[in-house]
Amino acid sequence: MIRAIIISNILLFLVLIGCNPDPVNPFSIPDEVLPFVESFEEEAAKRGVSLVIDELIVEYGTELESSSGGEAIGQCFVPNSRNPIPRIVIDTASFAWKQNEFSRELLMFHELGHCILDRLDHRDDRLSNGNFASLMLTSSNNLYGPKLNNFKREYYIDELFDINTPEPDWAKDIPAYEDLTAAKVRKFIDEFDDNRFSWPFNFGGETKGSIADGQFQFASDIPDQALSTAIQLALDQGLDYEIELDIKIESGENLALFQWGGTREAGDFFFAGFSRDGFFFGGQWGIGSASTLELPDFDPDGFNKLTIRKIGQFYYIYANETFAEIYEVEELPGNLIGFFVGSQTSMKVDYLRINELR
Numbered sequence: 001m002i003r004a005i006i007i008s009n010i011l012l013f014l015v016l017i018g019c020n021p022d023p024v025n026p027f028s029i030p031d032e033v034l035p036f037v038e039s040f041e042e043e044a045a046k047r048g049v050s051l052v053i054d055e056l057i058v059e060y061g062t063e064l065e066s067s068s069g070g071e072a073i074g075q076c077f078v079p080n081s082r083n084p085i086p087r088i089v090i091d092t093a094s095f096a097w098k099q100n101e102f103s104r105e106l107l108m109f110h111e112l113g114h115c116i117l118d119r120l121d122h123r124d125d126r127l128s129n130g131n132f133a134s135l136m137l138t139s140s141n142n143l144y145g146p147k148l149n150n151f152k153r154e155y156y157i158d159e160l161f162d163i164n165t166p167e168p169d170w171a172k173d174i175p176a177y178e179d180l181t182a183a184k185v186r187k188f189i190d191e192f193d194d195n196r197f198s199w200p201f202n203f204g205g206e207t208k209g210s211i212a213d214g215q216f217q218f219a220s221d222i223p224d225q226a227l228s229t230a231i232q233l234a235l236d237q238g239l240d241y242e243i244e245l246d247i248k249i250e251s252g253e254n255l256a257l258f259q260w261g262g263t264r265e266a267g268d269f270f271f272a273g274f275s276r277d278g279f280f281f282g283g284q285w286g287i288g289s290a291s292t293l294e295l296p297d298f299d300p301d302g303f304n305k306l307t308i309r310k311i312g313q314f315y316y317i318y319a320n321e322t323f324a325e326i327y328e329v330e331e332l333p334g335n336l337i338g339f340f341v342g343s344q345t346s347m348k349v350d351y352l353r354i355n356e357l358r
């Protein structure tokens, strides 16, 4: 009897232990995520915000869901009475995690904004130039990166720690297309009357483009394979210049881009252009996309004009003569200019014109 009672007590004890949750380590962060948490603390300190993160769990997960039920690449579970430790789950298979250190930082800082700074709401309004106002935006976007838009990082991190941060000067630097005062001196023009500049169209024995009826036509009919064609044309980054072209995406759903400053060996270029569904894309292949912006007056079935003006230390980019984006001028990897067409997509270009601006 006594023995039986002892045994049942032991069983009860075991059952009780079994019901207790494992003790939770209040600070559990994977090694590759830790530097972002540390730099978050450093960025806070630089801005006079005293922040020591000693309770945070970061885990990897897939098929994450946003609060509105859509797909998400990161999630923050704010502390509550049952789970008092803030917890972040990130999808390491996501493009944002894989692209580069800056897109990783944007993802982590966004979730830390929710979980550590108590910024529970998203902020989707725009700055005067059309760029997003906050990295606490609903969608994932490359607001800054290592090239072209690195100068924007400081503002976005200021705003993360202080939502009342005023608009930065660069967001108000929106020169109207027609306000250009410099004289234009023609440096290059191809109206595609013939292939006088020897655009290469031969890919592995197959012809993927042509010049006919005053238009350049280029297409990739290969699934999952984009194509790029280029010629030599050196651009002097010490001078100001303007590149203009009319691009039409004739069929397919993918990208049609102009590329400049490229190298043949590395296949590296700066790029700017459009997607069929009316987004501007800009970036450098070595680092990926620098920005993706929805265009207000894009014609999906016609030609859309792309203008890239290099003036001083900035590129001002226009779509259909409306300001679209500002980038910082970078050293060019090489002397190739050309076109890129996404897989199973066909593009046309009506003219390509490059002027020096004096």
Ligand SMILES: [Zn+2]
Residues within 6 Å of the ligand: 110, 114, 122, 136, 137, 138
């Ligand atoms: Zn969020």
